[in-house]
Amino acid sequence: MFLLCTIAASLLCFLLLKWMKRRRMCMDLKRLDGKTVLITGGNSGIGKETAVALAMRGARVVITCRDPERAEKAVREIKMRSHSLNVLHMHLDLANLRSIRDFCHKFLQTEKRLDILINNAGMPGVLDWTDDSFSMCFGVNHLGHFLLTNLLLGHLKECAPSRVITLTCSLYKYQKLDFQDLNYNLLPFFTYCRSKLANIYFTQELARLMEGKGVTAYSVHPGYIQSNWTCHYSILFQMLMKVVMLMFFVPCEVGAQTVIHCAVVDDVNQHSGGYFSDCRQSALQPFAKDPGIAKKLWEASERLVGLA
Template identity: 70%
Template sequence: LRGARVIIACRGEEKARKAVREIRSHNMNVLHMEVDLANMRSIREFSKTFLQKEKRLDILINNADDDFSMCFGVNHLGHFLLTNLLLPRLKESSPSSMINLTCSSYKYQKLDFQDLNYNLFPFVTYCRSKLANICFTQELARTLEGKGVTAYAVHPGYVQSNWICPYSVLFRILVQVVMFMFFVSCEAGAHTVVYCAVSDEVLEHNGGYFTDCQPAHLRAFASDSGVARKLWEASERLVKLA
């Protein structure tokens, strides 16, 4: 509706085509580019192609499926590498912004720098990855202060997504009942993301954490600039980012 050129970057071609068809009912300028956030080579190839073809990047929205089995590498490291590779275009397109989708479940875990990619209990890994999204957002905002690029972490609410697909029929039925009663629709979940992408009101909260279209309070351990910097440096090493 705002005349934006929308690029959906994801691995699943079928899901991407469906999204493209839905968006084209409102905006014909939308396309799909393939990238696998679990594959660093795929991220680098996508970024190289994007920078060659696209002259602007005004808003970058990082979101991985809310799947407890998704590893720390996809939910954080993939987005960390992608964002850093696309930073030149974000800077050239300033004022621009980057949005990381996170979750309020960050509050249940702290980062363990002895084992960042901990994968024994999926829910623990998921919570840590969502905390990493917040720390990454804060450090990126500090790094880019005064350079025309702002960053925000967004908890969209608990959304009725399709993360339950791989599980048993009985489990899916039970969870669908819970989601129907307590979770919000995908459209409602997108409200805060869109708000942070287009509203000038968020500019004074660079690096902030948002939910329900307003800045929200973080636990003290999630606002530790030392931890955020340490995560950034560890992430640079893990993705071999010079």
């Protein structure tokens, strides 16, 4: 009897975990022949899985990475899995504004098109600073992608209809922005939450500014993913989180589905500025839909990165 109860309980836990990890898959088979896709941090995790999926659809895929060796290894894997040779990497350090400007200058000189920009790279909550003295989370997750997108907007408008997809996280709901201290860097978890909220406001204001210009924007919560973000922490924490991720988180291939959905599905065009999760538009907390705050953050970000 005890054995039967143990087996039943184990089966119930397995089914519960499987239900918790269920995710929708992007079923749209749209081709992207002749399109160019730029993916920041495309050398690992969701970025790499997205690169494989879009290269398989015929797109020219450019991934960015700080480490040339890791980038070259990723490009070889993406080419092999996608059966496409139209994949390359370019150096970019989102924690350095000069690196971003140099990258954009080179990209605009060498690439004739930009149809889909995927702001995928990100930093977890860490007590560290960028080369320009911004908190690492806010500097990379928001300001780096803010500057990158603005410097590439000309290409995006020329190739309209085009799309900007920025990865965020549902953890945004646990914090609000403090314009007296946007560079907040005391509690890593809250710093990360604020950067993800900034991604959402950025997407909304970008969609408003690009209305009627052929550029649409989407923020995406990919779910909780079995990625390598724990490499920034202690070995003990990495071991603990590996167990947690195996039990509750989804593989990167599954996590990439909503990003792919926003990159290829035509129906999302009518929801520019929207927040997507599990391959569909999702509701936001009321405070995350304030156009006044979105505009204020945009203007503050322009000043911080030197665009104003």
